[in-house]
Amino acid sequence: MSATLAADAEFERRRLAGEQILFLATGEIGLPVLPELREHLVAASGRNAYGPVAGSADVRLAAAGYWSRRGLPTDPADVVCGPGSKPLLFALMLAVGGDVVVPVPTWVSYAAQASLGGLRSIPVRTRPGEGGVPDPAELRSAVRQARAAGGDPRSVVVTLPDNPTGTIAKPETVRELAEVARELDLVIISDEIYCDLAFVPADQAVSPAHYAPERTIVTTGLTKSLAVGGWRLGVARLPTEALRTRLIGIASQIWSSTAAPVQAAAAYALAEPPEVVRYVAAARRLHERVVRRVADVFSTAGAELAPVQATCYLYPDFEPLRERLDVAGSNELTDLLSNRYGVALLPGTAFGEDPRALRIRAATSRLYGETDAERTAALAAPDPLTLPWISAAVDRLTEVLTELTKESNVHRHLRS
Missing domain, CATH: 3.40.640.10 (Type I PLP-dependent aspartate aminotransferase-like (Major domain))
Structure with a gap:
């Protein structure tokens, strides 16, 4: 089963069950159709x-x-x-x-x-x-x-x-x-x-x-x-x-x-009539603003990642945090983030990585809104990061990564 489509199905199951999920696992572009x-x-x-x-x-x-x-x-x-x-x-x-x-x-x-x-x-x-x-x-x-x-x-x-x-x-x-x-x-x-x-x-x-x-x-x-x-x-x-x-x-x-x-x-x-060119340009600006902000969140937490140059994807490497996280690989890391914190990402193993590596993929394309009205507002916003639903998602990710590193550090000291 395609890892991205399996993630979509799992997200829908958990959403219908009433769970609050910060969904960063899919390649679906959450924007309205150009009229x-x-x-x-x-x-x-x-x-x-x-x-x-x-x-x-x-x-x-x-x-x-x-x-x-x-x-x-x-x-x-x-x-x-x-x-x-x-x-x-x-x-x-x-x-x-x-x-x-x-x-x-x-x-x-x-x-x-x-x-x-x-x-x-x-x-x-x-x-x-x-x-x-x-x-x-x-x-x-x-x-x-x-x-x-x-x-x-x-x-x-x-x-x-x-x-x-x-x-x-x-x-x-x-x-x-x-x-x-x-x-x-x-x-x-x-x-x-x-x-x-x-x-x-x-x-x-x-x-x-x-x-x-x-x-x-x-x-x-x-x-x-x-x-x-x-x-x-x-x-x-x-x-x-x-x-x-x-x-x-x-x-x-x-x-x-x-x-x-x-x-x-x-x-x-x-x-490529003018309205299509304008739509694509607006989508590109939205992707850039949000994905670079999310990349900053991962970098601040201590993950390594190359500068994002395109799309809504980023690929942080948590190797510098291995001792603090005390996880065996990307599968365990994404399971921890999903099951304990409600943040869905994809492990590097889905992309052909060694199971021991701590690389994961995040996608920001589902953060633009739950309704067409919100997504349209995100597409038109001069600064989409000021929109409450996008800023709340970024804040939640920041909280989770901060808590993850602190909690893992406590567990490590307790075991010592």
Whole structure:
């Protein structure tokens, strides 16, 4: 079971049981739907035919324009649409075949999808502060070792910007990755669904497609930037006709076509009219203000974490507090925070970490409000941290982390 979806289900169970939970475990973006986006969905609700497997001409044209405006010239014929970037990524692994290199830490589904497809995942650590992209030198070594042992690595998955760390690999690291991929004949599958949520222009993620266009697949979707995870739509940019043909063949057997009304809304959104640009900019400001404040709370408590550059995620490491906390690993730490203090987070093990590590992931995207009115206010607020429901959540986290370290310290002295 996906760790994030399992966390969502557990949160709902506890909420219905009347528990007060500070929920920092999900990737759900808690924001209202842009009204114009909803209008396009409703207007297309009568479209009930399957349509082309690769997606409608309108959505593929809009996606081509979206990438072209970001310096990746794209022909609509190179675009394939699917019911979310997650099934697209799974189908892409099947289309490429062979073993899959994944970064560590890694998004919760990459290795699981490889396993479901009968493929082997090869974990390779990222460089400090550059989540989402396997260290190119270690990538070269791991692939050579795997091939020498009879393995068949053919692809490497990267996330730009990164989930779970909220960081962005440097352009030089991405360039090195592209060079190693070309040297070893690897296909790069670049998951760029967070690319519009980088906080400042200097932190913009550089796609490996800029450096190795002939071997880089790029995926994105509406889920994160426009907060419509339940609508399920993703698009992929394919570098070769052969890969596109294989992907469409797999898609024809799995999902047939993406929901036509959602495609119509996506065609509008990917064309980036002014109201969409304004919405995404407001969401980006909100994420930045809240996640950086929460990062300060973890840092003040003594955890280490790289500066958050994008998204609503942060990845604190409690290793400096190990003796004071006296926990064996991230599973025990998150269990303690959840069961004793009502703060739900995800352990590093969900992202491929060693069970002994004390890294956890927090997501601030469910702190923006319980109602659409609150979420709309958060999106429009000059300083969302002044809103009472957001400030209360930050205060509660501060109290919990303060109490956690003090209580653990008392227990340690009592045992001594």
